[in-house]
Amino acid sequence: MIKNELTSLVPMIRRFAYSLTGSMPDADDLLQNTIERVLSRRVPDDVELTKWVFRVCRNLWIDEFRSRKVRQIAAQQPELSADQIVDGENAIHSEMELDRVNLAMEQLPSDQRSILSLVAIQGMSYKEVAETLEIPMGTVMSRLARARTALCHHLNAAPKRISA
Amino acid sequence: MKINDDVLSAFLDAELSDAEMKTVREKLAEDQTLSDRLAELSAVDDQVAARYAEIDARPLPESVSAMLASEEAHSAKVIAFPLWRRAQRGLQEQLQQHAGMAAALALAIGLGAGQLFPSAGSGGNNEWSAVAQGLENTPSGVTAALDNGNQLTPRLSFVNQQGLYCRQFQLRESSRASENIACRAAENGDSGSWQLAASIQLAAIQRPGNYQTASGGSRLDSALDEMMDGEAFDANAEKALIAEHWVNR
Numbered sequence: 001m002i003k004n005e006l007t008s009l010v011p012m013i014r015r016f017a018y019s020l021t022g023s024m025p026d027a028d029d030l031l032q033n034t035i036e037r038v039l040s041r042r043v044p045d046d047v048e049l050t051k052w053v054f055r056v057c058r059n060l061w062i063d064e065f066r067s068r069k070v071r072q073i074a075a076q077q078p079e080l081s082a083d084q085i086v087d088g089e090n091a092i093h094s095e096m097e098l099d100r101v102n103l104a105m106e107q108l109p110s111d112q113r114s115i116l117s118l119v120a121i122q123g124m125s126y127k128e129v130a131e132t133l134e135i136p137m138g139t140v141m142s143r144l145a146r147a148r149t150a151l152c153h154h155l156n157a158a159p160k161r162i163s164a
Numbered sequence: 165m166k167i168n169d170d171v172l173s174a175f176l177d178a179e180l181s182d183a184e185m186k187t188v189r190e191k192l193a194e195d196q197t198l199s200d201r202l203a204e205l206s207a208v209d210d211q212v213a214a215r216y217a218e219i220d221a222r223p224l225p226e227s228v229s230a231m232l233a234s235e236e237a238h239s240a241k242v243i244a245f246p247l248w249r250r251a252q253r254g255l256q257e258q259l260q261q262h263a264g265m266a267a268a269l270a271l272a273i274g275l276g277a278g279q280l281f282p283s284a285g286s287g288g289n290n291e292w293s294a295v296a297q298g299l300e301n302t303p304s305g306v307t308a309a310l311d312n313g314n315q316l317t318p319r320l321s322f323v324n325q326q327g328l329y330c331r332q333f334q335l336r337e338s339s340r341a342s343e344n345i346a347c348r349a350a351e352n353g354d355s356g357s358w359q360l361a362a363s364i365q366l367a368a369i370q371r372p373g374n375y376q377t378a379s380g381g382s383r384l385d386s387a388l389d390e391m392m393d394g395e396a397f398d399a400n401a402e403k404a405l406i407a408e409h410w411v412n413r
Contacts, residue, residue, distance in 0.1 A: 007232050011220060019216040028225045035231050101215040119177065120209035121216060126179050145173035151208045 005049050006035060012122050013057055019117040020061045020103045033060050051132040053121065058114050058133065074109035104154035115140055167191050172202050176209075296358040299331050299346055300410065302401055313338065320396040321405065322388075329410050330361065330391065332384060341366045343384050345391065348410050356410070362387045 013034060018027035034057040043052050106114055114133060118124045126144075132135045165187050165192065174186045194201045242243040262329050271339065291312060296318035302308040307317040315336040324330045330347040350356035364384060 003232050010224070010228070010232070014219055014224075015213075016217045018219040022220045024219050026223055027219055028222075028228070030368050031172065032225060032228050032231070035228055039231060091246065099215070101211050105212070115214060116208075117216070120212040126174075139175050141179065144168060144177075145170040146357065148205045149169045151212070152204050155208065156204065 002043070002049065004040070006038065006053070009050060009053055010035075013053055015121045016054060016117050017057055017061070019105065020058070020113060022106060030057060030061055030064070047131075051128065053122060054118060054132050055134070061114075062110060100155055101151075104151045107154060108147055110148060112143045112150070113134075115144045116147040116151070119144060167198060169201070169205065172198070172205055176202065176206050292360075293365045295333075295335060299333060299348075299358045301406060303399065303406065304331075321402050322392045322396045323394060324361075324391045326394070329405065331358075332388065345384060345387060353375075361391070 010031070014027060014031050017030040017034070018024060021027045021030055034053065037056050037060065043049055048053070050135055095114070105116075111133070115129055118129045118132060124132065126137050127142045129140045129144075133140075165184065167188060171180070171184070171188060175185065178185065180188065190204060208248075279337040291314075294312055294314070295316060298308045298310055299318060301319050302316060304318045304320050307315050310316055317336075318331050318333040321329065321331045322334055324347055328347045328349055330345055332343070332345050335342050335344060342363050342365050345361045346358045347361045348356045349359050362384060
């Protein structure tokens with residue numbers, strides 16, 4: 001039964017994962033880890049499955065995001081050149097996929113990015129976002145506004161730079 | 165009220181109070197720069213949604229489909245007692261006294277009658293007609309010994325979505341057992357006959373002196389959930405149906 005519900009959620013979770021990672025292969029990895037995690041553990045009684053799945057996805061992304069930062073810092077040390085090569089490949093790969101929207105999303109703090117994605121992709125209300133991310137509604141409102149303002153700025157700035 | 169991006173953003177999502185929504189609407193009507201700004205902000209959501217919907221075109225990883233598909237096989241176990249199970253529970257407690265088999269893993273649902281009852285469907289066959297006769301007369305929870313030595317135990321009776329009478333039953337043969345659903349279909353105006361609708365083969369492991377519950381019935385849970393229209397008949401209603409020879413409504 002949970003499988004049926006999950007199957008219907010997959011397209012949205014996948015877009016959400018893509019909006020967080022900015023890379024399709026990474027999004028599918030994140031999707032897989034999310035489904036795996038949801039199936040392997042008990043869904044809490046007091047959380048709707050939809051919110052739970054998005055929460056798991058976002059938390060897994062944050063964990064991965066953090067560990068990636070750690071790797072990047074480690075790679076800056078000369079004795080870890082193997083990591084640098086991997087990072088170099090990732091950088092080229094990322095560059096190919098980056099576009100203006102993605103680039104703008106990359107600039108956002110992780111919370112703003114999650115909130116904007118949940119609203120824009122999943123169409124969640126502020127209350128639903130607050131419950132999913134376990135933050136106050138006022139925080140949702142202010143961070144979402146900041147995310148939209150920042151994206152507006154990035155998206156509209158690009159053409160001006162070209163014409164200048 | 166000062167109208168900044170925060171307010172416009174919440175306005176976009178209709179997350180302001182009614183009074184605030186009204187105020188913003190009025191301001192938007194008189195201030196062109198405000199409505200331009202609103203359009204810019206709302207375009208952000210559209211672009212984000214469109215950008216990340218692009219992943220839809222990429223095939224879903226097989227690993228993900230596999231995880232979700234394999235879960236399907238387990239789902240029958242997860243079904244929490246739906247309504248009809250309540251009626252059945254009392255019967256199953258009775259059944260446990262008889263059931264001396266552990267149901268090992270089953271084949272899939274959907275084996276045709278032809279495979280399980282090679283003679284089913286052809287006129288004057290013996291095996292299926294013995295089963296059909298047993299279904300006609302045996303109350304749920306009672307085990308009937310058929311002429312060919314097999315044992316038939318109806319578990320419950322119900323009406324399916326097409327309005328036909330159906331019965332779930334267990335059939336035990338010398339070396340194997342199956343859980344089945346048959347429905348009574350009328351053809352060409354005759355009084356109707358029992359026809360197999362679903363069947364799961366159970367590997368019967370006899371353990372003399374070590375009785376175990378036959379869990380096989382629950383393997384048809386999902387099929388029952390799909391088929392049943394309303395609850396199972398209680399013992400009295402079933403008795404009446406047997407007396408009336410299951411004449412369809």
